Amino acid sequence: MTPITTTRTRSREYFARAQQSLVEGVNSPSRGAAVYSPHPVVLERGDGSRVWDVDGNEYADFMMSFGALIHGHAHPRIVEVVSQTMAEGSHFAAATPAESEAAERFRRMVPSAEAVRFANTGSEATMLALRLARAHTGRTKLLKFEGHYHGWYDPYCLNGHSHPIEQIGTPENPAKIPDSEGIPAAVFDDVVLAPWNDVSALERVMREHGRELAAVITEPIMASMGCIPPRAGYLEKMSELAHHYGALFLLDEVVTGFRYAPGGCQQLYGLKPDLSTFGKALGAGFPIGAVAGPRGILDRMRWSDHMVLHYGTFNGHRLTLKVVAASLDLLSAEGTYQKLFAMGECAIAGLREVFRHRNIRALVQGFGPMFQIYFTERDAIDDYRDYCRYADTRKYSRFVHHLLDHGIYMTPSNGLHWIISTVHAEKDVEALIAAADQACAELA
Numbered sequence: 389m390t391p392i393t394t395t396r397t398r399s400r401e402y403f404a405r406a407q408q409s410l411v412e413g414v415n416s417p418s419r420g421a422a423v424y425s426p427h428p429v430v431l432e433r434g435d436g437s438r439v440w441d442v443d444g445n446e447y448a449d450f451m452m453s454f455g456a457l458i459h460g461h462a463h464p465r466i467v468e469v470v471s472q473t474m475a476e477g478s479h480f481a482a483a484t485p486a487e488s489e490a491a492e493r494f495r496r497m498v499p500s501a502e503a504v505r506f507a508n509t510g511s512e513a514t515m516l517a518l519r520l521a522r523a524h525t526g527r528t529k530l531l532k533f534e535g536h537y538h539g540w541y542d543p544y545c546l547n548g549h550s551h552p553i554e555q556i557g558t559p560e561n562p563a564k565i566p567d568s569e570g571i572p573a574a575v576f577d578d579v580v581l582a583p584w585n586d587v588s589a590l591e592r593v594m595r596e597h598g599r600e601l602a603a604v605i606t607e608p609i610m611a612s613m614g615c616i617p618p619r620a621g622y623l624e625k626m627s628e629l630a631h632h633y634g635a636l637f638l639l640d641e642v643v644t645g646f647r648y649a650p651g652g653c654q655q656l657y658g659l660k661p662d663l664s665t666f667g668k669a670l671g672a673g674f675p676i677g678a679v680a681g682p683r684g685i686l687d688r689m690r691w692s693d694h695m696v697l698h699y700g701t702f703n704g705h706r707l708t709l710k711v712v713a714a715s716l717d718l719l720s721a722e723g724t725y726q727k728l729f730a731m732g733e734c735a736i737a738g739l740r741e742v743f744r745h746r747n748i749r750a751l752v753q754g755f756g757p758m759f760q761i762y763f764t765e766r767d768a769i770d771d772y773r774d775y776c777r778y779a780d781t782r783k784y785s786r787f788v789h790h791l792l793d794h795g796i797y798m799t800p801s802n803g804l805h806w807i808i809s810t811v812h813a814e815k816d817v818e819a820l821i822a823a824a825d826q827a828c829a830e831l832a
């Protein structure tokens with residue numbers, strides 16, 4: 389049976405200390421006491437699929453740095469590349485061979501990438517993509533879907549959190565709810581909000597606003613309310629509608645890129661986005677963002693009086709791009725994605741069986757390397773509105789807190805998702821299934 393983690397005294401002490409100098413003791417609210425009760429598990433070390441907290445407790449990690457650690461912790465090849473590169477200098481903010489080594493590999497894997505521009509985070513990538521789209525189309529407005537997260541740039545920060553269903557308006561007239569204070573209300577005048585996964589709603593919104601839109605931005609698999617796959621044909625229809633009205637189809641693959649296929653969901657679903665954005669798994673644990681697309685759009689960043697400005701001291705960071713190249717080589721090895729999918733399917737099937745046998749109504753949704761558990765009577769959670777109405781997020785949080793006590797590391801936030809990396813093995817999935825069984829017994 390999975391060992392029970394009993395002592396987190398040092399985690400509690402570290403967290404108390406951290407609160408003296410840091411807001412909420414962390415650097416992003418999702419890591420602190422807003423999500424973990426009574427305090428976060430303070431992590432100190434990682435190796436492969438495992439992490440250890442400051443009290444020495446071991447966990448199988450299924451959060452994997454919100455999906456950034458596609459090869460797990462301290463992968464030997466990544467450690468080797470980092471040590472070699474560091475010894476020669478981490479970054480020059482100058483032209484380097486590392487840039488083309490990473491970019492060439494990137495282009496070989498991502499079908500729509502005639503060219504790529506590297507930034508440092510997914511948020512920077514989506515910020516740049518919108519600027520490019522606006523410059524390219526000469527239009528200002530953006531269509532964003534309810535519940536999708538594209539980083540923390542002002543025009544994306546609305547309806548990214550769940551709210552009681554009575555506050556979110558109707559699908560025909562969704563209420564715009566800012567995710568943050570400090571954003572001028574006028575910013576949202578340029579944002580058209582629509583429900584996701586609904587072709588007729590999209591057709592209606594596009595009829596009304598399509599000709600004013602610079603871009604329609606979407607996650608291919610909605611990953612900010614857990615894991616919500618698109619309905620068959622939905623993304624293809626979205627792309628077609630965007631083009632029909634002269635808007636760019638902007639695919640945000642920050643979560644799905646390099647995870648679902650070498651070329652991300654655009655390869656998996658056969659999509660042809662005008663621009664796509666990447667981050668997370670691309671950096672294998674190092675901060676990265678990227679915008680990819682055709683020359684006709686990316687070349688707008690070329691130096692001129694009319695260029696699209698994108699600067700950054702750390703763009704094309706040498707150490708990071710060396711890691712990117714090494715990581716993409718690892719991902720290109722024969723059988724990598726088959727293994728990721730097989731391991732994910734094994735975890736999904738095992739969890740479904742645990743809930744069935746424990747007689748607990750729970751939905752395990754997703755496929756392959758990414759999935760989420762929803763405590764719900766529903767057979768599917770198809771969009772933001774389903775999530776707000778039907779997902780028992782408190783129960784999920786209690787479930788994950790029990791899992792933490794049984795040696796499984798995961799965030800108790802239902803809006804995130806379970807991640808399978810290339811280093812997860814049968815023993816991790818077995819640990820998860822055994823812990824989930826215990827957690828179900830304790831949930832009652």
Ligand SMILES: Cc1ncc(COP(=O)(O)O)c(C=O)c1O
Binds near residue numbers: 511641
């Ligand atoms: C779909 C999507 N786009 C963009 C971002 C922003 O990426 P970052 O956190 O690297 O700024 C995220 C982050 O979770 C994301 O999930």
